[in-house]
Amino acid sequence: xxxxxxxxxxxxxxxxxxxxxxxxxxxxxxxxxxxxxxxxxxxxxxxxxxxxxxxxxxxxxxxxxxxxxxxxxxxxxxxxxxxxxxxxxxxxxxxxxxxxxxxxxxxxxxxxxxxxxxxxxxxxxxxxxxxxxxxxxx
Amino acid sequence: xxxxxxxxxxxxxxxxxxxxxxxxxxxxxxxxxxxxxxxxxxxxxxxxxxxxxxxxxxxxxxxxxxxxxxxxxxxxxxxxxxxxxxxxxxxxxxxxxxxxxxxxxxxxxxxxxxxxxxxxxxxxxxxxxxxxxxxxxxxxxxxxxxxxxxxxxxxxxxxxxxxxxxxxxxxxxxxxxxxxxxxxxxxxxxxxxxxxxxxxxxxxxxxxxxxxxxxxxxxxxxxxxxxxxxxxxxxxxxxxxxxxxxxxxxxxxxxxxxxxxxxxxxxxxxxxxxxxxxxxxxxxxxxxxxxxxxxxxxxxxxxxxxxxxxxxxxxxxxxxxxxxxxxxxxxxxxxxxxxxxxxxxxxxxxxxxxxxxxxxxxxxxxxxxxxxxxxxx
Numbered sequence: 484x485x486x487x488x489x490x491x492x493x494x495x496x497x498x499x500x501x502x503x504x505x506x507x508x509x510x511x512x513x514x515x516x517x518x519x520x521x522x523x524x525x526x527x528x529x530x531x532x533x534x535x536x537x538x539x540x541x542x543x544x545x546x547x548x549x550x551x552x553x554x555x556x557x558x559x560x561x562x563x564x565x566x567x568x569x570x571x572x573x574x575x576x577x578x579x580x581x582x583x584x585x586x587x588x589x590x591x592x593x594x595x596x597x598x599x600x601x602x603x604x605x606x607x608x609x610x611x612x613x614x615x616x617x618x619x620x621x
Numbered sequence: 622x623x624x625x626x627x628x629x630x631x632x633x634x635x636x637x638x639x640x641x642x643x644x645x646x647x648x649x650x651x652x653x654x655x656x657x658x659x660x661x662x663x664x665x666x667x668x669x670x671x672x673x674x675x676x677x678x679x680x681x682x683x684x685x686x687x688x689x690x691x692x693x694x695x696x697x698x699x700x701x702x703x704x705x706x707x708x709x710x711x712x713x714x715x716x717x718x719x720x721x722x723x724x725x726x727x728x729x730x731x732x733x734x735x736x737x738x739x740x741x742x743x744x745x746x747x748x749x750x751x752x753x754x755x756x757x758x759x760x761x762x763x764x765x766x767x768x769x770x771x772x773x774x775x776x777x778x779x780x781x782x783x784x785x786x787x788x789x790x791x792x793x794x795x796x797x798x799x800x801x802x803x804x805x806x807x808x809x810x811x812x813x814x815x816x817x818x819x820x821x822x823x824x825x826x827x828x829x830x831x832x833x834x835x836x837x838x839x840x841x842x843x844x845x846x847x848x849x850x851x852x853x854x855x856x857x858x859x860x861x862x863x864x865x866x867x868x869x870x871x872x873x874x875x876x877x878x879x880x881x882x883x884x885x886x887x888x889x890x891x892x893x894x895x896x897x898x899x900x901x902x903x904x905x906x907x908x909x910x911x912x913x914x915x916x917x918x919x920x921x922x923x924x925x926x927x928x929x930x931x932x933x934x935x936x937x938x939x940x941x942x943x944x945x946x947x948x949x950x951x952x953x954x955x956x957x958x959x960x961x962x963x964x965x966x967x968x969x970x971x972x973x974x975x976x977x978x979x980x981x982x983x984x985x986x987x988x989x990x991x992x993x994x995x996x997x998x
Contacts, residue, residue: 587715588750589671589781594941602938 491552498544567611641950671778763800921974
């Protein structure tokens with residue numbers, strides 16, 4: 484039961500990071516522009532849709548993590564782990580294939596946000612796999 | 622894992638920046654570059670990172686340089702930066718270099734594909750890292766340009782640069798007042814840099830360092846950059862981070878070795894009865910010794926492989942961010958070089974594990990079976 488709670492907490496933390504990366508840690512272009520000149524609009528960039536998508540996925544991940552942490556039952560952990568693996572794939576696919584990022588490599592979303600999300604997506608996938616293994620042993 | 626990761630990261634960054642610098646200098650094509658006096662560091666930074674540097678000087682200076690006896694030819698370039706977040710531009714903060722196709726000897730030799738085709742004024746060449754295929758359109762300052770070709774990679778800032786024929790750039794500047802959100806204020810007689818090709822010494826040319834000195838003496842308005850200046854700058858930028866990574870790694874390594882030894886000593890102590898039983902049923906001393914060494918090697922290998930995977934993944938994944946932050950060129954090592962670093966790191970990790978666990982392994986193998994079982998209880 485202790486292990487399942489730990490997995491739940493880790494998933495929650497990763498979910499927070501998924502939201503924080505494109506907004507604060509390695510922000511997308513619109514957020515960089517807004518930070519530099521708050522009075523101006525953020526403008527329209529290719530990475531804006533990625534920002535919205537990752538925010539939604541991050542929120543779902545946080546909810547899933549909290550459920551796993553507070554309801555450490557076998558079926559819950561199994562379900563959350565499988566969901567986490569799917570969410571991890573989406574975290575990686577949205578900025579790389581589905582919504583994409585800006586085309587110019589000097590844009591912050593290309594050199595910062597994109598690799599950051601890929602790394603955190605891999606971390607989420609590994610956590611999901613760990614949760615799956617733990618649930619099978621329960 | 623941490624030690625291996627740090628050493629692999631340091632080796633990767635060092636090798637990648639050297640590769641990038643070698644390729645970038647070859648790609649530059651010019652023997653010397655002249656810029657307005659005192660702005661050589663700005664240009665070096667621009668070439669390395671691709672961050673636009675905007676400075677201008679009189680075009681007449683190019684004529685003065687080209688008339689020098691040891692100069693074979695020159696070609697001017699004009700630096701422009703696209704607007705931030707403007708509707709009139711489809712790319713943000715891109716470094717634009719206007720060049721003269723008729724006199725150019727640095728850009729077109731690196732064009733993938735048809736190098737002899739004459740560029741029209743509204744056609745541009747894009748650096749290797751810019752994701753725009755030939756035929757696609759990009760707007761700058763309200764002016765539409767068509768991508769005519771992509772340049773070969775240089776591993777430096779030129780990969781994120783767009784090259785515009787001077788004629789097209791002049792028209793863009795003139796019409797920016799009407800078409801762009803912000804007008805470009807650059808006079809027609811201004812340029813930013815002069816690329817210089819020297820005559821070979823056998824034909825009356827001078828060594829590069831001497832030619833640079835003579836040009837600066839003859840024309841005080843310019844500073845002249847040699848390829849070695851770029852090497853020095855990159856080395857200076859790298860020194861700090863590499864020293865930190867290497868020092869931290871070397872400092873942690875002996876501590877790690879001691880810890881491994883301690884952990885295995887404790888583990889061997891806990892497993893005395895198990896070892897005693899194994900000896901009692903016929904296991905030899907060398908079997909016990911190799912068993913413990915084998916466990917140490919397995920754990921060391923697992924840690925090393927994890928460290929290698931994580932550090933390589935992070936360095937290669939964030940290569941652009943690292944290059945921008947440290948202001949260094951970055952050309953990832955090829956597979957054989959990567960394999961060499963990783964194998965060396967793995968070997969050192971295995972050696973550390975084996976050496977650290979050697980004493981506890983020997984002590985465990987030397988125990989008499991009866992004593993081991995009795996003490997284990």
